[in-house]
Amino acid sequence: MGKRILVTGGAGFLGSHLCERLLEAGHDVLCVDNYFTGTKANVMACLDNPRFELMRHDVTFPLYVEVDEIYNLACPASPVHYQHDPVQTTKTSVHGAINMLGLAKRVRAKIFQASTSEVYGDPTVHPQVESYRGNVNPLGPRACYDEGKRCAETLFFDYHRQHNLRIKVARIFNTYGPRMHPNDGRVVSNFIVQALKGEDITIYGDGMQTRAFCYVDDLLDGWLRLMDHTPDDFTGPVNIGNPVEMPIRHLAEKILDKVGGKGKLVFAPLPVDDPMQRCPDITLAREKLKWEPKVALDQGLTKTIAFFDELLKSNRDVSRVGR
Ligand code: NAD
Ligand code: UDP
Ligand code: UDP
Numbered sequence: 226m227g228k229r230i231l232v233t234g235g236a237g238f239l240g241s242h243l244c245e246r247l248l249e250a251g252h253d254v255l256c257v258d259n260y261f262t263g264t265k266a267n268v269m270a271c272l273d274n275p276r277f278e279l280m281r282h283d284v285t286f287p288l289y290v291e292v293d294e295i296y297n298l299a300c301p302a303s304p305v306h307y308q309h310d311p312v313q314t315t316k317t318s319v320h321g322a323i324n325m326l327g328l329a330k331r332v333r334a335k336i337f338q339a340s341t342s343e344v345y346g347d348p349t350v351h352p353q354v355e356s357y358r359g360n361v362n363p364l365g366p367r368a369c370y371d372e373g374k375r376c377a378e379t380l381f382f383d384y385h386r387q388h389n390l391r392i393k394v395a396r397i398f399n400t401y402g403p404r405m406h407p408n409d410g411r412v413v414s415n416f417i418v419q420a421l422k423g424e425d426i427t428i429y430g431d432g433m434q435t436r437a438f439c440y441v442d443d444l445l446d447g448w449l450r451l452m453d454h455t456p457d458d459f460t461g462p463v464n465i466g467n468p469v470e471m472p473i474r475h476l477a478e479k480i481l482d483k484v485g486g487k488g489k490l491v492f493a494p495l496p497v498d499d500p501m502q503r504c505p506d507i508t509l510a511r512e513k514l515k516w517e518p519k520v521a522l523d524q525g526l527t528k529t530i531a532f533f534d535e536l537l538k539s540n541r542d543v544s545r546v547g548r
Contacts, residue, residue, distance in 0.1 A: 227251040227276070229291065231334075233284050233325060234298035236263030238404045239339070239397075242441050243296060244271050246449065252276070255290060259283040262301045267404050284321035285313075288328055294452065295336040297325045300374070302341075304367065304496065305410030311369035318373030319380070326384040335391040337452055338381050340462060342398040342503055343371045352470070352504040355396065355462050365498040378462065391457050395448055398466025398505045402441030402525065403532035413438065416477055417526075417533045420484035430495030432474030437504040439467035440525035443518035450514040459513055466505035467518040483526055 230247050234240045235256030240263065247254050253276045256268055260281065271277040282288060284299045300317050301307040307314040322338070329336040345353045346361030361371045384390040401413035419426050447465040477490055510516050 227253055228293040229253045229255065230294045230296065231255045231257060231290060231292040231328075232296045232298060233257045233321065234263065234300060234339075236260060236265060236267050236279070237298065238263075238267070238302070238402070238406065239400065239441065239444070240296075240298045241267035241271075241404055242402070242445055243298070243448070244268055244277065246445050248274050248276055254278070255280065255292060257282045257284065257288065258299065262303070262306050262406055262409065284324055285316045287324050290328070291332055292328075292334050293332075295325055295329055295334050296339070296448075296452075297322065297336060298339040300339070300370075303406070303409040303411045304370070307370040308366050311366070314369040315373040318370070318377045322377035322380045326380055326390065329390055330384060330388050335393070335452065336381070337393045337395065337448065338377060340378055340394050340396045341370075341374050342396055342464070342466065342505065343367065344375050344378065344396060345500075345503070346371055347498060347500040348502065351502050352468065352506040353464065354506045355464060355509055362498050366496075367498045382460070385460060392460050393451050393455070394461035394463070395451055395465045396462050396505075397444065398439060398464065398503065399436045400439045400441055400444045400466070402529055405529070407533060407536060412436070412473060412476065413480075413526075413529065414533070416480040417484065417530050418537070419488060420480050420486035421530070421534055421537055423487045425488040425491040426477045426481060427493050428474055428477055428490055429493050429499065431492065432477065432490075433472045434495070434499060434501045435470045435472050435503060436476075437467050437470040438476070438522060438525070439465070439518055440520035440528075443467065443520050447510060447514060447516045447518075450516045454515075455513055463509050463513065464505040464507055465510055465516075466507065468505055468507050469522065470502075470504035479522070480526065480530075483523075484530060
């Protein structure tokens with residue numbers, strides 16, 4: 226039997242892929258988004274499906290609908306976007322979580338939270354395990370996102386303890402793939418777009434800071450395993466990401482090599498509080514979800530480069546953030 230599933234932030238990068246996957250699995254999907262960073266274009270392929278519904282709504286306001294499950298993704302994810310209006314970012318995470326938890330409580334829905342590796346801040350434990358409590362600067366420019374997401378986790382666990390809510394919390398590490406926003410400032414999209422345009426590749430700092438990149442399809446396999454194939458007493462938080470770590474400089478060289486652009490590597494200042502090392506320990510996901518990523522970086526980059534190549538050639542207006 227198909228379920229009625231609410232996806233907040235469903236018109237964004239990850240949300241649009243999730244909506245497609247849920248429709249393919251036979252569910253009814255209600256996608257709610259305020260189009261801050263997402264677009265209708267991202268869910269164009271879903272619009273013809275009678276089981277898909279799209280609603281413009283800001284999750285900082287209450288929402289009364291009847292659903293069986295909720296995936297709470299609404300929140301800008303790129304540092305450039307979440308720092309654009311930091312107060313709204315915190316409101317989105319905190320008020321958004323309260324409203325979605327209140328909704329889940331009223332209709333007794335199972336609820337998923339898209340948390341983040343940023344709850345670990347600039348980590349002093351490496352690779353990051355779920356039991357690590359993190360090293361976040363609560364006053365810095367990343368705090369609106371990091372602390373907002375940390376508070377959302379707190380709310381999820383308090384609603385779970387206080388109201389017996391069925392919760393699933395995933396800590397997502399850097400993810401890439403088609404439908405990333407070309408102007409969103411994240412490293413994979415920046416480097417690919419720069420390389421395709423023949424521009425220089427902007428490395429912040431010396432490029433020796435590390436990240437580990439997960440392809441979107443792998444990530445969603447992990448989410449669906451968490452929601453559909455774990456018992457109610459497994460709440461997470463569980464790290465979901467790809468444990469292949471690399472310096473940002475290597476990523477730049479790899480993308481330049483694959484795209485074959487004329488640009489060279491140029492260096493710019495490292496943003497404040499930029500984490501120096503990040504890589505998930507996915508032991509818990511392997512054990513509880515029976516999941517690990519399958520898509521190699523080369524393979525995932527090829528698909529992502531093809532997406533941006535097509536987007537740039539189509540000359541679509543891609544500068545809509547904040548409208
Ligand atoms: P995205 O910016 O593409 O998507 C976020 C979506 O939320 C957008 O469609 C945006 O318009 C919408 N949104 C923002 N504020 C809203 C509000 N107040 N009300 C309703 N909708 C709102 O980002 P994404 O990469 O798809 O990220 C999705 C979720 O996953 C986010 O919660 C993010 O924090 C989390 N996450 C993503 C990554 C990653 O690498 N992509 C890593 C860690 C966590
Ligand atoms: N809420 C919502 N949809 C619902 C139920 C609740 O948006 O279907 C919001 C409502 O605005 C409320 C919040 O969720 O402020 C938290 O709800 P809860 O029942 O936990 O708290 P209370 O209503 O007692 O403040
Ligand atoms: N970065 C970079 N050049 C860019 C964009 C980002 O060197 O054009 C760096 C950034 O400073 C960070 C890493 O790449 O060290 C990942 O940045 P992103 O914004 O994608 O994600 P996050 O910092 O949230 O992990």
